Amino acid sequence: MTQDTTIMCAPVQGITDCHWRNAHYDIFGGPDRYYGPFMRVEHGDIRKRDIADSRPENNTVPSFTPQILACRPQDAIRMVNALVEMGHNTIDINLGCPFPPIALHHKGSGLLQYPDEVEKLFKTLSEVEGVNYSVKMRLGWDEPKQWRDIVALFDIINPSQIVVHPRIGRQQYKGVLNLDEFADILSMCHYPVVFNGEIRTLEEITRFKQIFPDIAGIMIGRGLIEDPAMLCPEKGTADNYCELHNRLRDAYTQQLNGGEHQLLMKMKSFWEMYLPNAPHKSLKAIKKATSMAKYNIAVSELFYSL
Numbered sequence: 674m675t676q677d678t679t680i681m682c683a684p685v686q687g688i689t690d691c692h693w694r695n696a697h698y699d700i701f702g703g704p705d706r707y708y709g710p711f712m713r714v715e716h717g718d719i720r721k722r723d724i725a726d727s728r729p730e731n732n733t734v735p736s737f738t739p740q741i742l743a744c745r746p747q748d749a750i751r752m753v754n755a756l757v758e759m760g761h762n763t764i765d766i767n768l769g770c771p772f773p774p775i776a777l778h779h780k781g782s783g784l785l786q787y788p789d790e791v792e793k794l795f796k797t798l799s800e801v802e803g804v805n806y807s808v809k810m811r812l813g814w815d816e817p818k819q820w821r822d823i824v825a826l827f828d829i830i831n832p833s834q835i836v837v838h839p840r841i842g843r844q845q846y847k848g849v850l851n852l853d854e855f856a857d858i859l860s861m862c863h864y865p866v867v868f869n870g871e872i873r874t875l876e877e878i879t880r881f882k883q884i885f886p887d888i889a890g891i892m893i894g895r896g897l898i899e900d901p902a903m904l905c906p907e908k909g910t911a912d913n914y915c916e917l918h919n920r921l922r923d924a925y926t927q928q929l930n931g932g933e934h935q936l937l938m939k940m941k942s943f944w945e946m947y948l949p950n951a952p953h954k955s956l957k958a959i960k961k962a963t964s965m966a967k968y969n970i971a972v973s974e975l976f977y978s979l
């Protein structure tokens with residue numbers, strides 16, 4: 674990576690788990706830091722797979738930051754304590770998740786419309802000693818100026834950085850990026866601000882750095898999942914793409930204990946983002962596969978055609 678910009682790999686629930694992160698780093702490398710998809714409390718407990726995914730021994734990348742979903746202070750503190758107990762001292766707070774069942778329960782980007790609740794959350798979290806927080810956020814839930822009531826609250830937790838995806842929650846992952854509001858955050862916030870959104874090439878990284886020379890870094894999500902060699906095009910070989918796939922298939926075969934249907938579903942969901950420019954016919958064959966045997970043939974044909 675020849676860029677002088679700090680590059681971070683974004684968390685993407687369902688894809689960038691520890692298996693993906695470790696394999697991505699080993700085969701392609703490129704990002705300076707990897708972020709874990711958000712940990713959450715469900716039915717009164719932290720999800721077991723979130724705990725396993727965050728354990729330092731399951732993460733072999735040189736720099737890994739786990740994330741918690743912004744939520745009720747009592748749930749957030751449980752997650753922070755669990756992460757601290759594992760040995761983490763840097764934790765990211767997700768104020769960006771736009772998924773309505775989450776956001777409508779005052780979590781993720783849904784919390785951005787309730788500064789009072791954000792304040793309570795930050796105050797509770799600031800009481801834990803020895804933890805450095807960072808924040809990943811959107812501009813708001815249903816209005817792109819909602820961040821303005823949140824920005825003053827950052828002083829409570831003194832975050833090491835604020836990653837901004839300049840959309841509102843209601844936009845989900847589509848629609849125009851609001852670069853005017855992003856520029857305002859950048860000038861008004863006295864913490865390092867990182868840009869996140871729709872970066873898919875090295876040229877775009879350079880372009881963004883030129884438009885916003887004061888950003889502290891760039892975070893990339895789908896661009897790195899679609900093409901894991903995005904930051905190092907010379908590593909974009911069929912062998913490397915195949916190796917990433919095989920490492921994931923092996924890991925999920927073990928994790929799902931041989932359950933063929935579950936494994937097939939898991940791998941097909943990976944292909945919803947992976948290598949969208951591969952031959953359409955091969956991608957279609959993967960999506961249509963009804964057994965792992967058929968899936969494996971379709972995958973071999975796809976890698977052969979690259």
Ligand SMILES: Cc1cc2nc3c(=O)[nH]c(=O)nc-3n(C[C@H](O)[C@H](O)[C@H](O)COP(=O)(O)O)c2cc1C
Nearest residue numbers: 683684685686710711809838870871872893894895
């Ligand atoms: C399926 C999916 C799952 C995501 N899961 C998370 C998550 O767990 N935590 C988080 O902070 N962001 C999550 N994101 C948002 C990404 O980290 C990133 O902010 C977003 O995709 C925009 O960046 P990009 O255009 O580079 O992909 C998710 C995005 C997608 C599409």
